[in-house]
Amino acid sequence: MAIVSFPSSILKVTNLAKSFGGVKAINDVSFIVREGTVTGLIGPNGAGKSSVVNAISGFTRVDRGVVELAGHDITNQAPHRIAARGLIRSFQIARELQKLTVLENMMVAPFQQLGESPWRALISRRAVMREEREHLAEAVDWLQMFNLFALRDEYAGNLSGGQKKLLELARALMAKPKVVLLDEPMAGVNPTLTKTLQGYISRLRDQGVTFLLIEHNLSVVEAICDHVVVLAEGAVLAEGQMNELRETEEVISAYLGG
Amino acid sequence: MSSLVFYLLTVAIFFCIYCIYGWGLNLQFGLTGILDFTYITFVAIGAYFAGVAALQPGNGGLGEQYILGLHLPFPIPPIIGGIVAAVLAILIGYVGLKRLRSDYLAIVTVSVGQIVWTLIGNITPLFNGWDGISGVPQPFNSVFQLDFNHYQWVFLVICILFAVLGFLIIERLTHSPFGRVLRAIREDENVAAALGKNVFRYKMMAFVIGSIYAGVGGALTIAYIGAYNPSGFTTMETFIIWAAMLVGGSGNNRGMILGAFLVPVLFNEGTRFLPSPPGNPLLAESIRGMAIGLLLIFAARFRPQGILPERKTVFRLDGLQQGGEAGGDRLVPQ
Amino acid sequence: MSLLLMGVGFGLITASVLALASVGLTLQFGVTNFVNFAYGEFLTIGAYLAYFFSTVANLNIWLSMLLAALLTAGFSWLVNRVVIQPFLKRKAPLLILLVVTIGLSLFLENGVQAIAGPSFEQYAASSGAIVNIGPMIFTTQQLVIIAIAIVLMTGVHLLLKYTRVGKAMRSMSDDPDLARISGVPIQRITDLAWVISGFLAGLAGVVLAINVTSFTPVLGSQFLFIIFAAVIVGGIGRPYGAMLGALLIGLVTEVSAMYIDSAYKTVVAFAILVIVLLFRPQGIFSSKGRV
Numbered sequence: 001m002a003i004v005s006f007p008s009s010i011l012k013v014t015n016l017a018k019s020f021g022g023v024k025a026i027n028d029v030s031f032i033v034r035e036g037t038v039t040g041l042i043g044p045n046g047a048g049k050s051s052v053v054n055a056i057s058g059f060t061r062v063d064r065g066v067v068e069l070a071g072h073d074i075t076n077q078a079p080h081r082i083a084a085r086g087l088i089r090s091f092q093i094a095r096e097l098q099k100l101t102v103l104e105n106m107m108v109a110p111f112q113q114l115g116e117s118p119w120r121a122l123i124s125r126r127a128v129m130r131e132e133r134e135h136l137a138e139a140v141d142w143l144q145m146f147n148l149f150a151l152r153d154e155y156a157g158n159l160s161g162g163q164k165k166l167l168e169l170a171r172a173l174m175a176k177p178k179v180v181l182l183d184e185p186m187a188g189v190n191p192t193l194t195k196t197l198q199g200y201i202s203r204l205r206d207q208g209v210t211f212l213l214i215e216h217n218l219s220v221v222e223a224i225c226d227h228v229v230v231l232a233e234g235a236v237l238a239e240g241q242m243n244e245l246r247e248t249e250e251v252i253s254a255y256l257g258g
Numbered sequence: 259m260s261s262l263v264f265y266l267l268t269v270a271i272f273f274c275i276y277c278i279y280g281w282g283l284n285l286q287f288g289l290t291g292i293l294d295f296t297y298i299t300f301v302a303i304g305a306y307f308a309g310v311a312a313l314q315p316g317n318g319g320l321g322e323q324y325i326l327g328l329h330l331p332f333p334i335p336p337i338i339g340g341i342v343a344a345v346l347a348i349l350i351g352y353v354g355l356k357r358l359r360s361d362y363l364a365i366v367t368v369s370v371g372q373i374v375w376t377l378i379g380n381i382t383p384l385f386n387g388w389d390g391i392s393g394v395p396q397p398f399n400s401v402f403q404l405d406f407n408h409y410q411w412v413f414l415v416i417c418i419l420f421a422v423l424g425f426l427i428i429e430r431l432t433h434s435p436f437g438r439v440l441r442a443i444r445e446d447e448n449v450a451a452a453l454g455k456n457v458f459r460y461k462m463m464a465f466v467i468g469s470i471y472a473g474v475g476g477a478l479t480i481a482y483i484g485a486y487n488p489s490g491f492t493t494m495e496t497f498i499i500w501a502a503m504l505v506g507g508s509g510n511n512r513g514m515i516l517g518a519f520l521v522p523v524l525f526n527e528g529t530r531f532l533p534s535p536p537g538n539p540l541l542a543e544s545i546r547g548m549a550i551g552l553l554l555i556f557a558a559r560f561r562p563q564g565i566l567p568e569r570k571t572v573f574r575l576d577g578l579q580q581g582g583e584a585g586g587d588r589l590v591p592q
Numbered sequence: 593m594s595l596l597l598m599g600v601g602f603g604l605i606t607a608s609v610l611a612l613a614s615v616g617l618t619l620q621f622g623v624t625n626f627v628n629f630a631y632g633e634f635l636t637i638g639a640y641l642a643y644f645f646s647t648v649a650n651l652n653i654w655l656s657m658l659l660a661a662l663l664t665a666g667f668s669w670l671v672n673r674v675v676i677q678p679f680l681k682r683k684a685p686l687l688i689l690l691v692v693t694i695g696l697s698l699f700l701e702n703g704v705q706a707i708a709g710p711s712f713e714q715y716a717a718s719s720g721a722i723v724n725i726g727p728m729i730f731t732t733q734q735l736v737i738i739a740i741a742i743v744l745m746t747g748v749h750l751l752l753k754y755t756r757v758g759k760a761m762r763s764m765s766d767d768p769d770l771a772r773i774s775g776v777p778i779q780r781i782t783d784l785a786w787v788i789s790g791f792l793a794g795l796a797g798v799v800l801a802i803n804v805t806s807f808t809p810v811l812g813s814q815f816l817f818i819i820f821a822a823v824i825v826g827g828i829g830r831p832y833g834a835m836l837g838a839l840l841i842g843l844v845t846e847v848s849a850m851y852i853d854s855a856y857k858t859v860v861a862f863a864i865l866v867i868v869l870l871f872r873p874q875g876i877f878s879s880k881g882r883v
Contacts, residue, residue, distance in 0.1 A: 057452065083454035091452075097445040100438070103573055108442045111454050113435045118463055121434030122427060128434060136573055153572050175453060291687055295629070295694055353869050361627045362869065364690055365824070368629065369817035373862045380855050493813070497698050500691070538709045547702030554695025558688045559678065 010035040010210050011056070011087070011179050016065035018055055025051040026062070027234035033179060033227075038201060038211040040221040040242070043231035049214045050092065052231065053183050056212075057089040058082040070178055084111055086178030090185060092214075094164035098157030102148055105156050105167055106139035107132070109174035142170045146200070162193040169200065179210045186217055198224050218242070267410040269523055271482055274417035275475050276518040279499045281428040281511055282471025287500075288508035288568070289437060290464040291444035292355075293364035296371030297472055297499055302491035303346050304339030304473025305480040306378070306385045309394045311335040312481070322386040322393075332397030336420075336477035343473025347466045355461045371493065379488045390487020394480050413482055420478060424471060428511050431467070433571070440464050441509075494547050498522055501550050504557040507564030516566055521553070594727035599847035601728030607842025608741030609800045613815070614822040614834035615748055616792030622765030622829035623785035626686055629693040630671070632816030633700035634790055638664040638797030639811055640704055643713050653717035653802070654736070661794030668790020669783060671696065697813065705809040712806040719802075737799045744792065745835055752831060757784055765829055818845070818858060821865040827875025836877045840864075 011033040018026040026048045033039040043049050054060040056067050058079040067075045074082050083089075097105050113135070115121045115128035143149040146166045151159065156167060165185055172180050182201075186194045194217070201211060202224050215221050221228060222242040230237045230251050238248050245251050279301060286292040307326075312335040315327035330338070350370055354363035379388045397416060399409055431437055439460055442450045447457050480486045498521060506517020529549070532542035557564070617631050638660045645656035675696060679689055720732030730738075752758040760781045763771040772778060800815060801807045822841045826833025841864060845857040852860075868876060 059448070059452075078456075079448070079451040080454050080456045083452055088454075089452050091449070095446050095449045097442050097449060099445055099568065100441055101571060104438060104441075104571055107435070107573075108438055108450070108455075109453050115435035116439055116455075118431055118434075118436045118467065121436045122430055125430070132435070136575065140575060152575075153570065155570070171453070287687075293687060293690055353866050356873075360687060361690065361828075362824075362873065364629070364694075365627065365817070365820045366865075366869065369820060369862055369865060372814065372817050373859060376855070376858060494698060494702075497694070500694075504691070538706070540710045541706055544702040544706035544710075548699050548706065551695045551697070551699030551702065554698070555675065555692050558684070558692050558695065562684070562688055 008034045008036070010070050011212065012066075012068040013052070013056065014066045014068075016052065016055055016062055016067070018051055018060060018062045018064075024234050026055060026065075029065070029231065029234070029236055031229045031236060031239060033210060033212050035210050036205065036208050037226040038205050038213055038224050040225035040228040041212060041214045041231060042216075042218070042221055042228060043237070046233075047231040048234040049231055050183065051234070053089060053181060053214060056082075057087060057181060083175070086176075087181060088172040088175045088177035088179075089181040090168045090172055090183055092183045092187060094161065094168050096156035096159065096164045096167055098155060100156055101153050102143065102156055102159070102167060103136075103139055103152045105171050106142060106174050107135055109171050110135050110138075111175065139174060142174055146170045162189050165189055165193070165197065169197070173204070173209070177209075179212060181212045181214075183214045184216060185213070186215060186220055194220060218246075222246075264407060264410060267414055269527055271410070271414050271417050273518055273523050274414075274421040275478050275482075276499070276502060276522040277421050277515050278424045278471055278475040278478070280502050280506070280514040280518050281424055282468035282475070283499050284468075284503050284508060284511060284514050285428060285431070285440075285464055285471070286468035288503060288510070288514075289432060289444060290440040290461060291360065292461060292465055292468075293360050294367050294465070294468070295364050296367040296374075296493075296496055297468075298491045298493075298496040299367075299371045299374050300343040300346060300469040300472035301476035301479070301495075302378070302486070302488075303374070304336075304343040304476030305486045305490070306391070306476075307342040307473075308335035308339035308477030309391050309480040309486055310385070311338045312394050313391065322389070322391055323383050324385050324391050325383065332416075332481070335481065336474045339477030340470040340473040343469040343476070344466045347469035348462065351462045351465045355465060356458055371496070375488055375491065385486075388488055390485060390490070392485035394484045394486075396484065397481050417478060417482075420474065424474075425511065425515075428471075432511060436460075436463075438571075494550060497550050497554060498526065501553045501557065504554060504562065504564060507566035507568065508562075509568030510564065510566045513564050513566030517564065520565075521550075525549070525553075595850045596847060597727040598729065599850040600843060601725070601730060602849070603843035603846035604728075604738055605730070605734045605803060605842075606846050607839045608738045609796055609803055610818065610822050610842050611741050611745055611835050611838035612792050612799065613796035613819045614826070614838045615745065615831050616789040616796065617819055618823045618826070618829055618834040619748070619761070619792075619831055620785050620789035621823070622831070623761055623782055624676075625768065625829075626689050627693070627828075628789075629690060629816075630697035630700055631789075631793060631819070632812035632814075633697050633704070634664055634668060634793035635797030635800060635812035635815060636701065636704055636809055637667060637812075638794030639801035639807055640708055640713075640809075641794070642798040642801070643708075643715060647713075647716050653715055657795060657798040660798055661791050664794025664797070665787045665791035668786045668793065671790075672783065672786040701809055701813055708809060710808060712808055713801075714806045715802060717802075733802055737802065740795065740799065744795070748788075748831055751788075757781060761785060817865070818861045821861045821868075824865055824873075825868050825875060826877050830875065830877070833875050833877040837875070 009032040014030045016026050016029040029052055041049055041052065051060065055062045058077050061076050066073060069085050069087050072085060074085055097108065114124065114131050121128060140149065143152055148163060148166055148170065151163065159167060169185060185197055189197065198220060205211060213225060225242060228242050228245055229239045230245060238245055238251055283294065283297050286294050310324050310326040311328045311330045313324065313327050314329050350366060354366035378385055385391050396409060398412060404412065439450065439455050442455065443457055443460055451457050502517035502521035503514060505520055507513020529546050532545065534541040613635060617628065620628055641660035641663050642656040645651045645659050646653045675692065679692060723730045723732060723735060752762055760776045763776055764781055797812060801811060818841060822837035823834050825840055826837030841861050844864060845860050848860045849857040
């Protein structure tokens, strides 16, 4: 399984394997995500998509294999280290910080804020406030773009399901990630909002943000993914562009109960 | 001085001390969601170490055994009390905070409380065992040379100074980005980690800072009473502080002040003089314990956010809204 | 060497007491997925009920024990229904649930103290003849305790392995969501877990009280963290692990008490707890991790 490392590859997964109590969740998975693209990760239920997401983002340890982010080996690093390297993930079920307001959810995201050190929070109040203003300006921008500005002072727990999804995406972007890993962002989202999210992702991609997208809905995948990796039974079944894959027999049989 | 004034002064002093305890616990649980079921152990460690830091070297006139005996002037003993409590917190945190589930730390704290209590009671050379240490000098009294009654005023002023300083610090921390991360961890550790926050480190910091409050509060307690023994740090003492926090408002430092007034002051003082029949000398004490237990359950059931719930953070945005149209061209903010 | 074997003898008795208590705690944890911090008081209640039956009502100690265990089982069921369930229905967070059980613990311990008083109590029953097995010394009472533990551990094993409720309990412990989907009667199994947990706690309380000879209302709460040690060593929520954990903690604490001051044997249990939490938090007897 030779993977050619393009200079533009930003996330590279090589021979990933993981089993839970004897059951192989990930068998042998390799793929790359190129900078500035939307790469789709699809596959039937139980194909190991979520396990791959958790493995890449450090939430489960892998038994074997290497994950590289922008040339750095991030395999089995702690989730917060991986995030700090610039890979931000979302969760399948939106995990807003309920008793924080929408704005606070955004304000948590930036890395290494001065005021996150208790000592600096106590003694460097001015510098902390200045930094807060900067982050606040960014957060306001994002919220306006995602149509959440009016809800800024609402507790995130009170948002609707769709709004939570938007907030999760906005929060991920607020962290200025190199790669955004979205775990079924359209799950449980109505068709109108799906279209909106689709639009956001495409336009963000055009402005240089890289996405790895786990998605069930193939028409969404076809519409926004530049490259698609098909997983089945913990291994890569096929990869390419969606319209090509649609013609591939293995993919069809994997999806249509073959 | 009338005995009523004296009594009120005592109550006021303990009110200040309970506020200090409460803010520390509130940082741990109210803000961060850390279950510290032996908060009073940190108070005790702070009290003992502050005590032996202030006392004359060993085996004083009363034939008590204790370590150190550094005879240091105020306010060094409370600083030592805070530091020692922080060290204990770091040790316990390493065992209990690394696990994802919050039960583990709770189990560790319950066990540590039991162990420390047994050890301090049984190892007499440490802090004079079950009899405890006594004769701890009162701060500055060698300067003022006041009689016992008038000295109460001096000590109240000291406590108020500590409480005000403690309040300013805890408020600034609560409303800083640091406090925000702690609340994010309370809501969902995984999300905080996915946003690059080192959850273990932050929990440890919250645990340690909270324990410093406990240690300093304990140091003030021993400086005031002048004595301390294992009956001063039973499990129930921990839950009086917990009840105060849950009733007043977890996550709200002003609510904590209210809670410190309602539970330890009103409730505790109000029931202190319950009679106990000769057959069961601890009956009043038992009933108070039952009441605190019930209070915890009912507070959790009917008003877990407390009388004064955590306040919503509202940012002032003046000058920040540039009227950016939703769905405009520029998606990545510059 | 004979000192060691003597310690092993004491260790077997402690392990028996501990096994009953730990399996009860861990079974309830496995099914409900939260720690009951009032569990120590369940033991205390069992011990005091048996005291009432044996001393006040003049019943045989073993009959008193059985009655006490049955009542504690009923009490445990009631605790679940009256105290715990209202919180679960409102989807209260885990943190709040744990605060509730610790509040309950404070309430119960002080309740027992209010009713029974703080003084030391002792069962009237004689500890029976002395039996020597090599250098190990047992009283017949202690041999009965060991037998009770063996019988009940076998019973728990049969229940988990061969009955439908046992299998349902295991499936709830392994994967609650899957259990729900596959039609496990959650409510009934939860009730049953509390009942079994209470029954074992009641028994454990009585045999603990017999073993330490005289007891006060803090009997259970002081024993609780030794139970925690056994449960965590075995992997929390795992009944077989708890049995092995009880054996390990029982043996190690009692053998060590032969060589150091026996006042510090709880410190030994604590040290084991700390070491396990630091290096193998999923328990030393469990093969797979549990998040």
